[in-house]
Amino acid sequence: MHALAKTSLVDSAVEAIRSEIVGSRWPVGEKLPNEAKLSQFLSISRGTVREAVRVLVSQGYLETRQGSGTYVLSTADASRPLTMARRANLRDQFEARLALDAEAARLTAIRQTPAVIAELRTLLEKRGNFDGSDKAGFVARDLAFHKAVVAASCNSVLVHMYDFFSTLISETIEATLGEELQEPDMASHAAIIDAIETGDPEKADAAVRRFMAPVLRDLERLLAS
Amino acid sequence: MHALAKTSLVDSAVEAIRSEIVGSRWPVGEKLPNEAKLSQFLSISRGTVREAVRVLVSQGYLETRQGSGTYVLSTADASRPLTMARRANLRDQFEARLALDAEAARLTAIRQTPAVIAELRTLLEKRGNFDGSDKAGFVARDLAFHKAVVAASCNSVLVHMYDFFSTLISETIEATLGEELQEPDMASHAAIIDAIETGDPEKADAAVRRFMAPVLRDLERLLAS
DNA sequence: TATAATCAAGTCATCTGATGATTTGGTGAT
DNA sequence: ATCACCAAATCATCAGATGACTTGATTATA
Numbered sequence: 001m002h003a004l005a006k007t008s009l010v011d012s013a014v015e016a017i018r019s020e021i022v023g024s025r026w027p028v029g030e031k032l033p034n035e036a037k038l039s040q041f042l043s044i045s046r047g048t049v050r051e052a053v054r055v056l057v058s059q060g061y062l063e064t065r066q067g068s069g070t071y072v073l074s075t076a077d078a079s080r081p082l083t084m085a086r087r088a089n090l091r092d093q094f095e096a097r098l099a100l101d102a103e104a105a106r107l108t109a110i111r112q113t114p115a116v117i118a119e120l121r122t123l124l125e126k127r128g129n130f131d132g133s134d135k136a137g138f139v140a141r142d143l144a145f146h147k148a149v150v151a152a153s154c155n156s157v158l159v160h161m162y163d164f165f166s167t168l169i170s171e172t173i174e175a176t177l178g179e180e181l182q183e184p185d186m187a188s189h190a191a192i193i194d195a196i197e198t199g200d201p202e203k204a205d206a207a208v209r210r211f212m213a214p215v216l217r218d219l220e221r222l223l224a225s
Numbered sequence: 226m227h228a229l230a231k232t233s234l235v236d237s238a239v240e241a242i243r244s245e246i247v248g249s250r251w252p253v254g255e256k257l258p259n260e261a262k263l264s265q266f267l268s269i270s271r272g273t274v275r276e277a278v279r280v281l282v283s284q285g286y287l288e289t290r291q292g293s294g295t296y297v298l299s300t301a302d303a304s305r306p307l308t309m310a311r312r313a314n315l316r317d318q319f320e321a322r323l324a325l326d327a328e329a330a331r332l333t334a335i336r337q338t339p340a341v342i343a344e345l346r347t348l349l350e351k352r353g354n355f356d357g358s359d360k361a362g363f364v365a366r367d368l369a370f371h372k373a374v375v376a377a378s379c380n381s382v383l384v385h386m387y388d389f390f391s392t393l394i395s396e397t398i399e400a401t402l403g404e405e406l407q408e409p410d411m412a413s414h415a416a417i418i419d420a421i422e423t424g425d426p427e428k429a430d431a432a433v434r435r436f437m438a439p440v441l442r443d444l445e446r447l448l449a450s
Numbered sequence: 451t452a453t454a455a456t457c458a459a460g461t462c463a464t465c466t467g468a469t470g471a472t473t474t475g476g477t478g479a480t
Numbered sequence: 481a482t483c484a485c486c487a488a489a490t491c492a493t494c495a496g497a498t499g500a501c502t503t504g505a506t507t508a509t510a
Contacts, residue, residue, distance in 0.1 A: 008492070010279065028396070034461060045494045047272055050462085051279045054235065058280045060308055066462045067502030076392035078307035081385035083285055086303055088382045096382040099328030103320065157313045157321040160306035161386075167301035171253070233463070259490055270465045275492085291491045292473030 009044050013052035016042060021061055022075050032062070032070040082164060090172050094219060097165040098212050100150070100158050105192065105208045106201035107153035116152045120193050123148050129186055139170075142183065149192065181218050184211055234269050238277035241267060246286055247300050257287070257295040307389060315397050319444060322390040323437050325375070325383050330417065330433045331426035332378035341377045345418050348373050354411055364395075367408065374417065406443050409436055 007015070017038075020026055032038065039049045053070060056062045060078035064070045085093060108116070127141040143166060150162045173181065188211045195207035232240070242263075245251055257263065264274045278295060281287040285303035289295045310318060333341070352366040368391060375387045398406065413436050420432035 010492085036461090047275075047495085048493060050272075051276055053462095054276045054280055055283045058283055058304060060304075060311055064462065065502075066500070067460075069461065069502095074311065074393075074396055076311070076389055076396060078311055078389070079283060079285075079304040081382075081389045082303035082307060084385045085382045086285055086299065086301070092380045092382040095328065095332065095380050096325075096386065099324045099383070100321075102328070103324030107320065155317045155320050157306075157310045157317040158324070160309045161321065164301055164303070164306045168299075171299055171301060235463085261490090272466090273464065278491095289491065290473075291471070292489075294473095294490065 009048050010051045010055070013042050013044060013048060014055050017052060017056060018061065021072055026072050028072050028074060030072050032072070034069060086168060089223070090169070090176060091219060091223060093165060093169050093172060094216060097162065097169060098209070098216075100162050100165065101146070101212070102205045102208045104150040104153040104155070104158050104162065105196060105204035107155055108149055109196045109199055109201045109204035111154050112152065112196055112199060117193065117197050120145070120148055120152070120196070124186065124189050124193065127189070130183065145189065149196070181215055184214065234273050235276045235280070238267050238269060238273060239280050242277060242281060243286065246297055251297050253297050253299060255297050257297070259294060311393060314448070315394070315401060316444060316448060318390060318394050318397060319441060322387065322394060323434070323441070325387045325390065326371070326437070327430045327433045329375040329378040329380070329383050329387065330421060330429035332380055333374055334421045334424055334426045334429035336379050337377065337421055337424060342418065342422050345370070345373055345377070345421070349411065349414050349418065352414070355408065370414065374421070406440055409440065
């Protein structure tokens with residue numbers, strides 16, 4: 001059995017207002033009725049309306065201007081996609097991160113500078129290989145390297161999304177697998193830097209995919225069992 | 226000049242609680258102090274605390290259980306990455322969407338079925354070429370085709386993120402360029418289907434990138450001017 | 451007339467206090 | 481040992497009031 005979650009009044013209100021927004025009853029730029037009117041329309045108290053509006057603001061739909069009103073900012077939900085991603089299965093999360101990783105490597109290859117290459121090599125040096133102790137520190141250094149590759153792409157969107165998926169995937173692994181996936185070794189990492197250094201986006205992309213292929217295979221095996 | 230935004234009490238409270246969460250003062254699974262205590266700690270009223278908590282719930286950090294308490298759900302922010310994306314420049318948005326598009330084409334090539342290929346061809350047929358009238362309808366049919374390609378990847382994460390970026394990019398174009406970018410023609414679209422049909426992810430990826438290359442070039446030119 | 455200062459209405463921001471609904475753990479009867 | 485019941489804890493919601501800010505109209509002034 002799967003009891004349907006009785007949604008709270010706030011959730012209902014969020015849904016009601018959201019549907020009016022995406023349904024273009026209030027197009028982008030439009031001013032919403034004030035809190036008193038909304039609370040009338042929805043038959044809920046002003047405090048509840050405020051919580052609902054606050055949620056929609058945090059999701060990027062609305063903007064409130066004190067003394068002026070509440071306005072529609074966008075019809076794209078900046079929260080739903082990644083909220084869904086959180087509930088998706090590990091494979092889908094991995095594939096999404098791979099897409100970001102590969103694209104970042106492409107752009108980094110195009111936009112690289114000698115300084116960036118040097119920095120990446122330094123970070124990889126620092127990372128080293130896992131020596132059996134200080135697991136957390138090793139994971140952190142490994143992540144720092146990968147994030148640096150993405151950061152070097154000079155694309156802020158990729159950077160933020162990569163951060164999210166990194167955290168999400170490690171949390172999901174902890175929650176579902178309990179064990180860690182095998183980490184590629186230094187040589188595989190170095191191959192990525194080498195590919196980026198050539199300046200060829202195709203090679204950089206391919207290097208990342210070669211890098212991730214065994215991890216994905218491991219994953220499919222673990223999820224199948 | 227750029228006046229610093231005086232943040233509201235709610236925003237400050239959100240920041241304060243968030244930092245405690247990511248700072249592991251309250252690790253995942255932990256129960257937060259109740260609303261009365263939080264309002265004491267932060268020196269704000271309970272209603273304000275509730276708005277802050279509600280925001281953090283909508284961002285995936287927290288979960289409230291009536292009668293029990295408020296618990297930490299995750300340390301990954303499901304809202305910040307795409308909120309940032311909204312403020313990013315159009316080029317970065319495009320590159321991110323391209324990453325999704327290319328990865329989706331790869332997966333679709335691997336997971337394709339004859340039925341899927343047939344459906345894509347039908348959608349492309351329906352789309353047709355722009356005949357000068359009913360611009361909105363044409364854009365909708367074009368989007369339906371591209372979404373179908375992503376949907377066929379069988380990856381829900383890619384689907385949701387693609388939806389978001391599609392909406393975001395069209396809104397950004399409207400807000401910044403005012404004019405539309407040139408749409409690739411039927412032949413370029415058909416090439417994507419053909420590549421997917423071969424079942425080779427490399428070819429599918431390449432087809433998508435060939436498809437998008439002129440659009441990206443246009444974009445760079447427009448943004449430079 | 452054109453411009454600047456002032457004012458008032460509208461609106462969101464916040465606080466306070468109270469009541470309802472739900473969960474949870476304990477208590478006692480069976 | 482199990483079940484029914486109860487009470488405390490906690491979130492959910494409501495109501496009313498005050499403060500802060502924006503905006504457009506009004507008025508005074510050069």
